[in-house]
Amino acid sequence: MKINENYTLLQENYLFSEIARKVKSFSEKYPDREVLKMGIGDVTLPLAPAVIEAMRSAVEEMGKAETFRGYGPEQGYMFLRERICNYYRSFGVYVDADEIFVSDGAKSDLGNILDLFDKDNTVLIPDPVYPVYADTNKMAGRKIIYIAATQSNGFLPMPSEKTDADIIYLCSPNNPTGAAYSTEQLKEWVRYARERDAVILYDAAYESFVEEKGIARSIYLVEGAKECAIEFCSFSKTAGFTGLRCGYTVVPFALKRKGVSLRNMWLRRQTTKFNGVSYIVQRGAEAAFSDEGLKQIAKNLLVYRKNAKIICEALRKLGIWYTGGENSPYVWLKCPNFSDSFLFFDELLEKTGVVGTPGGGFGQNGEGFFRLTAFADRKTVQKAMEKFAKVFS
């Protein structure tokens, strides 16, 4: 037996367990001090009433012989896939229900999609970014090239003709930086991918936070993207499904290489290795995208958006450089007086009790920066920013 040696290339300590450890020791040291958590990228508001109601009746159905359901379609029930098509249509994107694959979340699909690609492909990954892209490719032993997202390019790197890649990851609005590409900018990426026959893996987990006109909610707003891009999306951040689990991936019919349809490959992969998402959860997801559900989740999104505005306003007043927060629940700031984001983390926690995420944990170019999330209750955000102001003004 030989183990997959590639696992030894992965970093030992996962960022968030290290943070949890530091927070725990802070609480032990100062049992009377409040910890203000603005660190982890997880939602805090409960599920929408429409979702709960739909799942409750689905549970009832499962308890009666006439309406009981066993295995469902691996690709997801048509009622949900059609709802997702309607949702896409609401912002001008037309996808076929048979191009949509429902899953237990975007993270699984982002990892699993790599089954479709040979090991011998070069992967282009922005730095800093969601660590899943690099780690899943390291596990497979693929060659990775990083593209720098920096303050000078607004954390939105554009393609360079000098760089060649076969698989390109884009995450917009971005985790951790909150920076979001415009449709115009994505045109460049689509052109670049098409020229090379490369495939773009587009992570749109935060599309529902986009407010600004011209900022893309889907890569399929760009003509020709269906021939070169797979899009990953999720109910997690949009509808608070992080604990419930449901996502969807779009693999267009038009995406083919050497005459082989990637959509058909993905169908084959899913029908072999996946048995679908729980019927109850799919009914909940369907309800999230109903007229009523959409109104309810919009209310929650508004709470997060206002939190982001409070964070941004406080930083602006302090003269601290930041980006994000506009079309994203994340605010990405330049560590005041610190070049090491981990030392800044320690200092901030010690002086204010505020927990954020060190930018260095998301890649080399994240060093010197810090992520605060709007996924917290209003009181926490307000208190945190008041304390922040006291220490850094």
Ligand SMILES: *Cc1c(COP(=O)(O)O)cnc(C)c1O
């Ligand atoms: C939270 C998040 C996801 C969503 O993952 P799920 O598995 O659907 O919960 C995907 N991509 C990014 C960048 C995220 O931050």
